Amino acid sequence: MKLPAPRELLIPAVILAFGLLAPVLAPSYRGQMAFLWVMIVFALTWDLLGGQMGYNSFGNILFFGVGMYACVVVQRDLHLGYYAALFLGMGVGALLAVTVGALIGSGLLGLRGHYFAIGTLGIGIAAGELASGWDFVGGGGGMVPPLFPGAVGGRETFFYYLSFALAVVTFPVLRFLYAGRFGLAINAIRDDEDKAEAMGLRTTRYKTTAWCVSAFFLGLMGGVVGNLVGFIDPREVAFAGSTFGVWMVLMAILGGKGTLWGPVLGAAIFHVTKELFWTYLLGWQRVALGLLIVVIVVFFPRGILGWARERWPERFGQRVDEPASEAGR
Amino acid sequence: MENLRLLFAAPSLSLQLLLDGVLIGAIFALAAYGMALVWGVMGLINVAQGELVMLGGYAAYFLYRAGIHPLLGVPVAAILLFILGWALYRVVVFRVVDKDLFISILATYGLSILLQQLANGLFGANVRTAESGFGTLVLLDGAVTISEIKLVAFAAALLAGAALIVFLKRSRMGQAIRATSQNARAARVMGIDTDRVYAWTFGLNAAICGASGALVAMTWIVHPYLGLPYTVRSFMIVILAGLGNVFGVLAAALGLGVAENFAGFVLGAEYQAAFIFGLLVVILVWRRFSLARQRRYLT
Numbered sequence: 001m002k003l004p005a006p007r008e009l010l011i012p013a014v015i016l017a018f019g020l021l022a023p024v025l026a027p028s029y030r031g032q033m034a035f036l037w038v039m040i041v042f043a044l045t046w047d048l049l050g051g052q053m054g055y056n057s058f059g060n061i062l063f064f065g066v067g068m069y070a071c072v073v074v075q076r077d078l079h080l081g082y083y084a085a086l087f088l089g090m091g092v093g094a095l096l097a098v099t100v101g102a103l104i105g106s107g108l109l110g111l112r113g114h115y116f117a118i119g120t121l122g123i124g125i126a127a128g129e130l131a132s133g134w135d136f137v138g139g140g141g142g143m144v145p146p147l148f149p150g151a152v153g154g155r156e157t158f159f160y161y162l163s164f165a166l167a168v169v170t171f172p173v174l175r176f177l178y179a180g181r182f183g184l185a186i187n188a189i190r191d192d193e194d195k196a197e198a199m200g201l202r203t204t205r206y207k208t209t210a211w212c213v214s215a216f217f218l219g220l221m222g223g224v225v226g227n228l229v230g231f232i233d234p235r236e237v238a239f240a241g242s243t244f245g246v247w248m249v250l251m252a253i254l255g256g257k258g259t260l261w262g263p264v265l266g267a268a269i270f271h272v273t274k275e276l277f278w279t280y281l282l283g284w285q286r287v288a289l290g291l292l293i294v295v296i297v298v299f300f301p302r303g304i305l306g307w308a309r310e311r312w313p314e315r316f317g318q319r320v321d322e323p324a325s326e327a328g329r
Numbered sequence: 330m331e332n333l334r335l336l337f338a339a340p341s342l343s344l345q346l347l348l349d350g351v352l353i354g355a356i357f358a359l360a361a362y363g364m365a366l367v368w369g370v371m372g373l374i375n376v377a378q379g380e381l382v383m384l385g386g387y388a389a390y391f392l393y394r395a396g397i398h399p400l401l402g403v404p405v406a407a408i409l410l411f412i413l414g415w416a417l418y419r420v421v422v423f424r425v426v427d428k429d430l431f432i433s434i435l436a437t438y439g440l441s442i443l444l445q446q447l448a449n450g451l452f453g454a455n456v457r458t459a460e461s462g463f464g465t466l467v468l469l470d471g472a473v474t475i476s477e478i479k480l481v482a483f484a485a486a487l488l489a490g491a492a493l494i495v496f497l498k499r500s501r502m503g504q505a506i507r508a509t510s511q512n513a514r515a516a517r518v519m520g521i522d523t524d525r526v527y528a529w530t531f532g533l534n535a536a537i538c539g540a541s542g543a544l545v546a547m548t549w550i551v552h553p554y555l556g557l558p559y560t561v562r563s564f565m566i567v568i569l570a571g572l573g574n575v576f577g578v579l580a581a582a583l584g585l586g587v588a589e590n591f592a593g594f595v596l597g598a599e600y601q602a603a604f605i606f607g608l609l610v611v612i613l614v615w616r617r618f619s620l621a622r623q624r625r626y627l628t
Contacts, residue, residue: 056431056434056435058438107614107617107618108610108613108614110614110617110618110621110626111613111614111617111626112626113430113431114374114430114431114434115568115613115617117431117434118374118434118561118564118609118613119609119610119613119614121561122561122606122607122609122610122613123606123610125557125561125602125606126603126606126607126609126610129600129602129603129606130600130603130607132599133597133599133600133603140599242442242557246438246439246442249435250435253435283450284450286442286446286449287443287446287447287450289442289446290439290440290442290443290444290445290446290447291439291443293435293436293438293439293442293443294421294436294439294440294443297425297432297435297436297439298421298424298425298436299424301428301429301432
């Protein structure tokens with residue numbers, strides 16, 4: 001693979017430096033900062049399906065919740081050391097999420113368009129309701145992950161760096177996937193699935209793979225967030241369809257779906273806005289968020305980078321044909 | 330599974346569940362018919378459907394608090410919700426009508442969250458109900474009981490649905506709505522103001538949801554978070570029945586009411602919501618596989 005030019009490495013380097021130094025510079029905001037990286041992973045993994053493949057899922061939160069529950073169950077029931085149990089749990093969570101994705105993938109991914117959107121919405125909520133009735137995982141009361149063994153306040157720092165690391169790994173993996181044959185295939189599915197299939201692409205296999213990649217990272221992130229929050233509620237934290245589940249869609253759309261950097265940008269802007277709402281509009285923050293969703297979707301359906309790409313297509317590496325009148329002269 | 334055995338031991342219990350299910354089903358049918366109307370005419374799936382039901386319920390509740398009998402509250406709730414639906418169309422919905430379907434789903438999902446949180450902020454999260462003061466009918470020597478309000482609500486739901494259908498068949502605006510649903514472009518060429526038709530359609534949908542919500546507030550309870558299950562039920566009923574099939578909608582709604590009642594009894598009330606959403610996924614996947622055999626897919 002060709003290495004990117006030094007100029008293109010500037011922005012990632014700045015982001016990396018910011019991410020590494022942030023907890024030192026602003027220690028009281030570690031929790032919120034950790035959630036910034038969580039949000040970026042949410043938006044990136046949603047965009048893999050929604051933006052690049054054209055399958056708009058409302059149910060990706062399912063994998064997040066599955067990963068979270070699996071991780072905490074491993075931490076609770078296998079009597080290992082804290083870190084061993086945590087990392088084993090994250091791995092189990094990711095594997096379980098991928099398995100779930102592969103199992104339901106062939107059924108749900110055959111649905112197109114809005115049927116897929118509503119079907120995934122249903123499966124995300126059904127999972128939350130099932131979890132809140134299942135006593136093995138604490139039922140409606142939820143679960144509490146084991147106590148962090150380190151110093152007071154060490155927990156936030158540790159999970160901050162863990163979620164940061166996950167975001168840092170997710171981005172290049174997706175970038176690598178988009179750059180190759182896989183990226184072309186899923187873009188072809190987005191543009192015209194019937195034609196892609198007629199050209200000999202095994203569309204179901206590609207779609208399921210894409211869903212499993214998304215599920216893998218969300219499953220890992222579930223384990224991290226479960227421990228970061230310190231309390232797992234089936235409907236409000238793990239399978240939070242009406243918060244995280246919608247936000248991941250919204251962030252990708254705000255930044256510009258189908259672009260590489262769009263979800264990152266959208267997640268950052270959305271997260272800051274959301275935290276401001278929580279600080280200054282306490283009590284009405286959720287109303288303001290609902291309003292924000294409507295405004296973004298109705299007025300900026302193409303998103304920031306989508307708008308920029310339309311404005312300056314040549315900067316996004318698209319060849320622009322000269323107008324015919326100039327070419328003829 | 331304890332309850333399943335109970336069900337076989339006492340057949341009258343099955344009859345009870347069946348009756349309750351049928352009586353609930355008519356109320357589901359109202360919201361579902363509204364969804365089918367908006368979907369068929371405007372090509373838009375309204376995810377805020379359940380929130381309109383919820384607001385209709387609150388309208389009936391506050392009218393009841395003001396001393397108006399809930400049954401009289403039903404038409405008032407319908408009129409109030411018609412105005413709200415009209416306003417929602419004029420402010421938000423008209424911008425997404427001719428857009429990509431996903432954008433309209435997401436926009437109405439945003440509306441649903443907005444309305445739900447507004448209701449939570451304004452009315453509080455408490456569970457409310459509008460007492461109608463009806464008694465209970467006892468049949469078969471006390472083996473089966475029906476609260477009269479459910480019967481009244483069933484009749485009122487059928488009446489409201491019939492009124493909407495007559496409006497669509499007979500009135501000038503109803504004709505315009507049906508023409509637009511057949512071919513919006515041709516309707517525009519023939520001089521129909523389709524924008525006005527869409528506003529009416531969305532308003533009528535809101536009104537029918539409002540009536541159904543008022544019946545819900547009389548028969549059961551209303552709270553700010555009851556919306557999404559109603560949306561999902563409506564969606565399920567519509568994909569089972571198809572667009573523009575009134576008797577299909579009614580049959581599917583009654584069937585869903587019965588199925589839900591039995592599931593709630595057998596699995597326990599805490600799994601009833603899981604059953605609704607799970608059933609949605611099962612129905613969608615079943616439809617997808619049965620169509621895939623003919624190399625077709627749901628459109």
